[in-house]
Amino acid sequence: TQLLEQSPQFLSIQEGENLTVYCNSSSVFSSLQWYRQEPGEGPVLLVTVVTGGEVKKLKRLTFQFGDARKDSSLHITAAQPGDTGLYLCAGGNNNAGNMLTFGGGTRLMVKP
Amino acid sequence: DTEVTQTPKHLVMGMTNKKSLKCEQHMGHRAMYWYKQKAKKPPELMFVYSYEKLSINESVPSRFSPECPNSSLLNLHLHALQPEDSALYLCASSQDTVPPPWDEQFFGPGTRLTVL
Numbered sequence: 002t003q004l005l006e007q008s009p010q011f012l013s014i015q016e017g018e019n020l021t022v023y024c025n026s027s028s029v030f031s032s033l034q035w036y037r038q039e040p041g042e043g044p045v046l047l048v049t050v051v052t053g054g055e056v057k058k059l060k061r062l063t064f065q066f067g068d069a070r071k072d073s074s075l076h077i078t079a080a081q082p083g084d085t086g087l088y089l090c091a092g093g094n095n096n097a098g099n100m101l102t103f104g105g106g107t108r109l110m111v112k113p
Numbered sequence: 114d115t116e117v118t119q120t121p122k123h124l125v126m127g128m129t130n131k132k133s134l135k136c137e138q139h140m141g142h143r144a145m146y147w148y149k150q151k152a153k154k155p156p157e158l159m160f161v162y163s164y165e166k167l168s169i170n171e172s173v174p175s176r177f178s179p180e181c182p183n184s185s186l187l188n189l190h191l192h193a194l195q196p197e198d199s200a201l202y203l204c205a206s207s208q209d210t211v212p213p214p215w216d217e218q219f220f221g222p223g224t225r226l227t228v229l
Contacts, residue, residue: 032216032217034217034218036220041201041223042222042223043117043119043203043220043221043222043223044156044203044220045220046217046218046220049217089156091155091218093216100158100161100169101158103155103156104155105154105155106153106154106155108153
């Protein structure tokens with residue numbers, strides 16, 4: 002069974018601060034997806050990384066896939082209240098019929 | 114268009130009721146999924162359909178019955194549910210369950226189900 006450990010579980014910061022969310026596993030994933038979810042809504046796909054060492058940027062968000070494809074990070078620069086939400090990482094495995102292994106989630110609150 | 118739609122948005126039902134959740138996508142995706150999500154938890158996979166055939170059932174109780182009438186539609190029929198089944202039910206779709214070498218899942222907005 003593949004597991005993804007996501008940290009921190011909860012983060013409360015002031016507007017303008019930077020933060021990093023981590024997803025770690027002992028298993029190799031073929032892809033790593035990051036989602037953001039607001040209360041009562043479905044997760045919205047932010048990015049998918051597939052190559053070890055890959056870095057993708059989405060405005061103030063920077064996503065990195067570890068060289069061994071076992072871990073990933075999401076860094077937010079100058080956080081804004083609109084970034085508030087639940088951030089989920091999910092690992093894909095070609096050998097598992099595209100079943101996703103979800104991390105436990107990071108609940109981010111950005112205070113104005 | 115990367116939209117997955119779900120109806121209804123909210124559903125309240127008694128334990129003796131029969132109801133259905135609906136999901137639709139027009140992205141040409143051939144894999145569709147049902148997830149259950151409890152508060153402050155990540156989504157839990159329930160069922161996977163690939164090319165309109167059930168490929169994965171994650172040991173879900175028979176009071177949940179999925180149906181895939183065609184490649185764009187996915188239903189979840191509910192009967193004799195328990196209060197602990199109250200949750201957000203999410204539908205997702207992806208291009209194919211045999212990706213070259215990866216794939217992305219797009220989620221709908223969910224149906225908030227309350228069982229009384």
